[in-house]
Amino acid sequence: MNVSVAAQAKPHADAGSKPQTGAEFLGSIADDGREVWIDGERVKDVTTHPAFRNSTRMIARMYDSLHDDANAAVLRAPLHDGPGWTHPGFLAPRSLEESVQQTEAYAAWARIGYGWLGRSPDFIGAAFCPSFDVEADYFGEYSANAKAYAKHLREKVSYIGHAIVNPPIDRSTPETAKDIMIRVEKETDAGIYVSGAKVVATGMSMAQEVLIAHHFIPVTDKKYAPVFSIDINTPGVKMFCRRSYEGDAARTSTPFDAPISSRMDENDSILVLDNAFVPWERVLMYDPAKANTFMAVPGQAARGLLQAGVRLAVKLDFICGLFMKAVEVGGTKDFRGVQAGVGEAIGFRHMMWALMQAMTRDLQPWREDYLQPNAVHGHAYRVLAGEQYSKMRHNILKHVASGLIYLPSSAKDYLNPEVKPMLDRFARGSNGISSEERSKILKLLWDTIGSEFGSRHELYEMNYSGSQEQVRVDQYVRSFTNGTAEQMLGLVDTCMAEYDINGWTVPDLINPGA
Missing domain, CATH: 1.20.140.10 (Butyryl-CoA Dehydrogenase, subunit A, domain 3)
Structure with missing residues (x-):
C-alpha cells in the first residue's frame, strides 16, 4: 500500500525568511549556558557530550533537509504573511493540497529518525503554532503575544519542547504539593520570575525553548497559573536527566551493537525553574480558569x-x-x-x-x-x-x-x-x-x-x-459532542422502530402466520 501522495507544491525561492540550518541549530545550543545535569555532573556542551551529541546531530539532519532543494516540494511552504518559506507543519492548511503536503512533510521528517524521534521540532510546531495565530483571540489580553510567538516559531522553525505535567509526588492529593508546582514568585514591569517543576520533559536537553503549560491546576491561586515559553539557556532553568542510552552506548558499545539508541535518545528530564525570568511578551495565559483550558486551544x-x-x-x-x-x-x-x-x-x-x-x-x-x-x-x-x-x-x-x-x-x-x-x-x-x-x-x-x-x-x-483509561473515557464523552453517538443511537432506534410486541410495524415485511 502506497500511502504517500506527492505534494503539488513547487520549490520556493530563497527570498525572505527561512528556517535555521542544521549547523545554525547546533551552534545555537552549543555551550550556550544551559544547565543540564547527568550522572552527577553539569554538561558544558550537549553537542559534544557523549550522552547527547549524536541525538543533536539527528535533529540537525532534519533542519538540513529543509534546505535541500530536492526536498522543496514536500518540505517547504510559502509563508502566509510575507516573503519566505517554512516547514509546512507550522502553517494551517487552506486546501486539500496543503493538507496533503503537511502530512508528507511530517512523514519526511519522521523517516530521518526512522520514527524514533517522538518529540521532533515539528510536534509543537504542528500542534500549537497555527493555533497561536488563527485562535489568537483565545488568549485574551495576551493575544498579541500568541500571534507574535507563532510568527517567531514558523519563521525560525524553532526546536521548542513542552512540559505540562506536575511531578506526581502524590496523585491522591495533588493540591498538597504546592512547593513543586510552577508558580510566579514576583512580578515586575518587565516580566515574571517563576519557580517550580514539570515532567516529563522529553528531549529538552536538546531544545532551544520550552513551552510551560498545565493539564490540570489543582489550586485556584493565580500565581500557579502562568502559561509561557522560555529559552532553555535562561538562568534558573535546570534539567535533571534520566540515564542516557546514548551515553551507555558510547561507553560500552558500538554503532553496530546499538544503532538506534546511540543516536535517537530523546533524553527525558525533570525540568526545574529556579526563579527564572520570563518577559511579559512570552506570557500566553495568566489565569487559573483559562490556564486549565490551554490544552483545549482550538x-x-x-x-x-x-x-x-x-x-x-x-x-x-x-x-x-x-x-x-x-x-x-x-x-x-x-x-x-x-x-x-x-x-x-x-x-x-x-x-x-x-x-x-x-x-x-x-x-x-x-x-x-x-x-x-x-x-x-x-x-x-x-x-x-x-x-x-x-x-x-x-x-x-x-x-x-x-x-x-x-x-x-x-x-x-x-x-x-x-x-x-x-x-x-x-x-x-x-x-x-x-x-x-x-x-x-x-x-x-x-x-x-x-x-x-x-x-x-x-x-x-x-x-x-x-492514561489508557482516560483516552477511552474521552472517546465516549466526545461521541456526544461530535455527533457520532447520535448517529449510532439513531441507527439502533431506526431498527427498533420497525417492530414491537405485536410484530412488524413496517408495511413491506410479513408477520408470522400471515
Missing part, C-alpha cells in the same frame, strides 16, 4: 495527533520491515504462526496509515479560510495505538525468541581473527545469510524492541496520549 489537538500518528506510522514501517528481516534470517518466515504474527503487525501499520490519511483528507472548516483535520480519526488512534504497540512488541519477542539473545557480545568479536571464524560457522543465518549480517539485523531489532531503550519506547507509546 485546532491544537487534531494537528498534534496528525503529526504524532504519522510519526508512529513511519515507526511501524521500520519495525515491520525489521520484523520481516528477522524471521527471514532465522528461517521461520514460512511458518504459519510466524506469518500470522508478522501479518498482525503489518495490519497495525496499515490501520495507522489509514487513520492518518483520513485525518489528512477529512478536513473541517476552521476560522477564516483555514482548515483542520477531523480529530475523530486522531482520537481513534489514541485509543488503539498504545495497546496495539505492546501487543506487537510481545509478538516480536515471541516469534524471534532466542534469536534476540543468541548473538556475539559486540562488533569487536568480528574484528578478532580467532573469534570470527567460529561466529561465521556457528552464528550464521539461514539461506546463506552471513553471521555478520544476521547479527546486524538482530542487534538492530534488540536495540529497538528488547533493550531498555525499547522498553522505554513501549512505555512512551502506551502513555503517549495520557
Whole structure:
C-alpha cells in the first residue's frame, strides 16, 4: 500500500525568511549556558557530550533537509504573511493540497529518525503554532503575544519542547504539593520570575525553548497559573536527566551493537525553574480558569495527533520491515504462526496509515479560510495505538525468541581473527545469510524492541496520549459532542422502530402466520 501522495507544491525561492540550518541549530545550543545535569555532573556542551551529541546531530539532519532543494516540494511552504518559506507543519492548511503536503512533510521528517524521534521540532510546531495565530483571540489580553510567538516559531522553525505535567509526588492529593508546582514568585514591569517543576520533559536537553503549560491546576491561586515559553539557556532553568542510552552506548558499545539508541535518545528530564525570568511578551495565559483550558486551544489537538500518528506510522514501517528481516534470517518466515504474527503487525501499520490519511483528507472548516483535520480519526488512534504497540512488541519477542539473545557480545568479536571464524560457522543465518549480517539485523531489532531503550519506547507509546483509561473515557464523552453517538443511537432506534410486541410495524415485511 502506497500511502504517500506527492505534494503539488513547487520549490520556493530563497527570498525572505527561512528556517535555521542544521549547523545554525547546533551552534545555537552549543555551550550556550544551559544547565543540564547527568550522572552527577553539569554538561558544558550537549553537542559534544557523549550522552547527547549524536541525538543533536539527528535533529540537525532534519533542519538540513529543509534546505535541500530536492526536498522543496514536500518540505517547504510559502509563508502566509510575507516573503519566505517554512516547514509546512507550522502553517494551517487552506486546501486539500496543503493538507496533503503537511502530512508528507511530517512523514519526511519522521523517516530521518526512522520514527524514533517522538518529540521532533515539528510536534509543537504542528500542534500549537497555527493555533497561536488563527485562535489568537483565545488568549485574551495576551493575544498579541500568541500571534507574535507563532510568527517567531514558523519563521525560525524553532526546536521548542513542552512540559505540562506536575511531578506526581502524590496523585491522591495533588493540591498538597504546592512547593513543586510552577508558580510566579514576583512580578515586575518587565516580566515574571517563576519557580517550580514539570515532567516529563522529553528531549529538552536538546531544545532551544520550552513551552510551560498545565493539564490540570489543582489550586485556584493565580500565581500557579502562568502559561509561557522560555529559552532553555535562561538562568534558573535546570534539567535533571534520566540515564542516557546514548551515553551507555558510547561507553560500552558500538554503532553496530546499538544503532538506534546511540543516536535517537530523546533524553527525558525533570525540568526545574529556579526563579527564572520570563518577559511579559512570552506570557500566553495568566489565569487559573483559562490556564486549565490551554490544552483545549482550538485546532491544537487534531494537528498534534496528525503529526504524532504519522510519526508512529513511519515507526511501524521500520519495525515491520525489521520484523520481516528477522524471521527471514532465522528461517521461520514460512511458518504459519510466524506469518500470522508478522501479518498482525503489518495490519497495525496499515490501520495507522489509514487513520492518518483520513485525518489528512477529512478536513473541517476552521476560522477564516483555514482548515483542520477531523480529530475523530486522531482520537481513534489514541485509543488503539498504545495497546496495539505492546501487543506487537510481545509478538516480536515471541516469534524471534532466542534469536534476540543468541548473538556475539559486540562488533569487536568480528574484528578478532580467532573469534570470527567460529561466529561465521556457528552464528550464521539461514539461506546463506552471513553471521555478520544476521547479527546486524538482530542487534538492530534488540536495540529497538528488547533493550531498555525499547522498553522505554513501549512505555512512551502506551502513555503517549495520557492514561489508557482516560483516552477511552474521552472517546465516549466526545461521541456526544461530535455527533457520532447520535448517529449510532439513531441507527439502533431506526431498527427498533420497525417492530414491537405485536410484530412488524413496517408495511413491506410479513408477520408470522400471515
